[in-house]
Amino acid sequence: MTVTATSADDTDGTQTQSPARPWRTKLARSVPAAAAALCGLLLYVSFPPRTLWWLALPAFAGLGWVLRGRSWKAALGLGYLFGLGFLLPLLVWTGVEVGSGPWIALVAVEAVFVALVGVGIAAVSRLPVWPVWAAALWIAGEAVRARVPFGGFPWGKIAFGQADGVFLPLAAVGGTPVLGFGVVLCGFGLCEAVRQVVEGRRTGALRTGAAAAAVLTVAVPLGGALAARALVSDKAEDGTATVAVIQGNVPRAGLEFNAQRRAVLDHHARETERLAAEVRAGKVAKPDFVLWPENSSDIDPFEYADAWAVIDGAAKAIDAPISVGSVVERGGKLYNEQILWDPVKGPVNTYDKRQVQPFGEYLPLRSLVGAINKNWTSMVAQDFSRGTKPGVFTMDGTKVGLATCYEAAFDWAVRDTVTHGAEMISVPSNNATFDRSEMTYQQLAMSRVRAVEHSRTVTVPVTSGVSAIILPDGTVSQRTGMFVADSLVQKVPLRTSETPATRLGILPEMVLCAVAAAGLGLAIGAGVRGRRARGV
Template identity: 40%
Template structure:
């Protein structure tokens, strides 16, 4: 027998080749998931690229197509990590080189788990009819527990906050941030489903134009409707967004005293903050007295611009010089030595009066949820540090300058309930004192400003943002910014704002919109689970019947 070279060469197995193809497909999906997460980040302020958000969910939807549980979680986690890492880089400026990147990385990893859970649950509902609808519900529903856990919640980066302008923003007047986020996700997931359907039709009808076939395909038409309807609904609502005064107007001044951009070194510099705001207030007074700007009806100082421990003759004199009441953001010392982050109504004749105290405190900054752990990651405490005391929601709308002024402070902008409570208490104008001086010249202040713009539309109220170091702004009830300051500058804004009394549908529905979306998502996941078990049961039955037939034939 003649032995040839071909006989001696081992046969190349096919399995490794198949694995290589799978590996390339996995890599492609990984890259698309990461790119989609980064595109989602690019849709956030300060960039006016709101339309990128639905496209990000289109890419995410394409990646999740046909995936199982593990793949759904993994790609969702990658999507989240590519989003949160750049979104929260301002934490690095806050922490500085001494702490390194570990708190930032830890928070981003924890938040990305929610996106991973979303990807996992989307694979559960993907076989249901109207799959894009259920996918959008699942993703937005997981923003609700993110406002609760961990450590009181961290809702930064909610989908709705990517829309301070554009087609979807008007939906905030109907259902707040949850409805805006749902509309964005639905558009994106539906576009992904439509592209997959067109690809399927093209493969089925190779000799026909897929678009022509799609016009006669009810499934494709239904999916296309999910792409178009949220955009059309948002555009159709814009004429209903009221901006006119309903109870007169007020001239409001906000004082931005500024702070040095020194990150954590700003700790303990409360006297500097106070001096800066006193100096800028004096400059504003000079402009008023020389008629360079109109005399305000209300003056606003930002969050923690001073410390209030008792009578304050210097502030009494300053407010009296304006001849108008002021809202003073300050650290208010209670008789027992504890402190509250408060906004105090200061009358030019009678001095300090009613105050609103911040309810949603910042973990590791204003209170310590786990002191032993906190000592490892925060510079804000020592053995004698005492937690701030949260407010109880009293005086959510302060009577000042013949106006009901709703107040919510800094971090509270990311949560739905503080602004909602102030409007329910009769607020005709909203004021947001804030201190972002810790976070450097990055994007944090602009991200927070975008939230205030959404709140303006959600509640149909003008919003005045008063910041220590910027961005301070005056926002119209339609979310447009009529005046703003730069970062790390000493500036003042004076503007005329309308007072409004009409409540929006979002105000009347309150949290029911959010909980309704959550309930629908839970129902979808339950339905998807039942359908999956039925499909698996049917497959097992068919396999068993096939085995039985084969044995009988044998």
């Protein structure tokens, strides 16, 4: 039956059909778009410095609801909006010093990966147990994003938002891919469980098999996380070491470039000497070794005798080896280097950062970037070169693995320090450029995940904060404030056993990528068969 409306202006007695209300149609179409962006924002809120890790579950449940059954074009747009809602606020710190242009450009590119994953999720959403295929697709998207372009950008991996969550032990099972998969699977499983209940009420008949499968996609990740707690331990396996973490702080604005670099070095030497005085007074335990942050000496001590003297004086004062973060030029090449400085022998070993940061430590597409804005090229006047060997320093008998700052985001860069014998890990960093943004807390959460992933104590010496000591169970036992000079001294457990995640390496990620590919293959095959059937 067609319902018509009579216009008040129709005086001749005829009836005219009122036009459809376009605003209702537009509103209905805008709801999924708004929901996608809001779910992305919800996912961002689940990340540090907040401890609302559980918000990732409704965020993915909402994403599953928005994408289920959509066409590829709609899914592309909705996935992109989800990516923007998540990444725009998460990565705002990237524009602290260089302005909003690079920040917006980075997010615009990274959100494309999320959009493509959204297309895949929409495709597999018609399959049985679709949450499994969809969660695997998300992890496959993270795997690609961690490798391209320019060596990848893993920031925003779901695992890095779970340092305070119940799923964290899954990191010891299969690293960040398995941890992230468990969280995303549980979120999509919640979506499917609710959908089955709603569908059952509407039709009056609950599909028992489908409902049970939906419940399992929620229960299995939670049960797996609880079972994996047996892999998490902070017990010493090879004795203990007393470690000192130095945060020298940085001077505020007002100094020219070279004076600023010298002031940073002096600050770290001064804080080390202050600690040495406390040790002599019996107020603090004497450390076996000392860890300085990245860029604690941007003045090359191999080139400048005054920098050598300052570092050597600090090592002699504390009477312990120091890992010093420096910028070193060798053979015409620039390196972001950690130097093992012995109080008697001086520099005895070095580690060159291997995963250098694009647009921060080297400039891809330099000519193109210069054509857009000459100021951007001047900020990276000379590209840093990459190191080639894993960093493991033997410091007073303890093997300390090194993953410098940005490297903590890359699975391989942390893992191979452990496979090369590290009994603990240090992540020397320099976050001063990013002021009081959330960046330092996001990076601290990464180190907490790495501690559980490889069952190692992790220290985080940072120039301006937050520096921390993290136990192998992911607990932060000590931390500093931001933009203060401070030191942390603690006896920490040394461990030599390898978790399943350490032993398996990239294999879990490869398996999940294969599952994602299989899901896409099944979805494409089902679509082809459906079109053929409709054609017949």
